Amino acid sequence: MATSTIKLFTTILFFVFFSQGYSKCSLKDIHVSQAITGLTVKGKPEMNVTIANWCSCAQSNLKLDCRGFQSTKAINPSILNVSGNVCLVNGGKPLLKAAVEFSYAWDTSFSFDPISSSISCN
């Protein structure tokens, strides 16, 4: 009986560690915030976007849903590379604690929902 209790505890501990390892960071740690700058670019209001990773693990190859995204202001592709329906952030390079910023201009704000990333914890 004692042995089976120990086995049960070992199994529970294993699952706790295992699941924590996998849930330490996720796409939910990517926070996209934006603010209206008050300027206009070709008649459209300009918005500043900040993309931050709130997790201590780096997230690289971060892709955002860019379906329908439009901007009258050119965006530096090394920060946000718009390619069809998907935008690649930071040229695929790891996003650490430091946020990346860009601005765009359009009539309505765009949500830039994260769709995927590669998470690496040291």
Ligand SMILES: *[C@@H]1O[C@H](CO)[C@@H](O)[C@H](O)[C@H]1NC(C)=O
């Ligand atoms: C928008 O971003 C630019 C460049 O990062 C910065 O210089 C400017 O102060 C920002 N404006 C606002 C209103 O946040």
Ligand SMILES: *[C@@H]1O[C@H](CO)[C@@H](O)[C@H](O)[C@H]1NC(C)=O
């Ligand atoms: C942007 O993406 C295109 C194709 O997806 C690629 O050819 C180009 O090199 C990328 N540009 C940058 C600056 O990452």
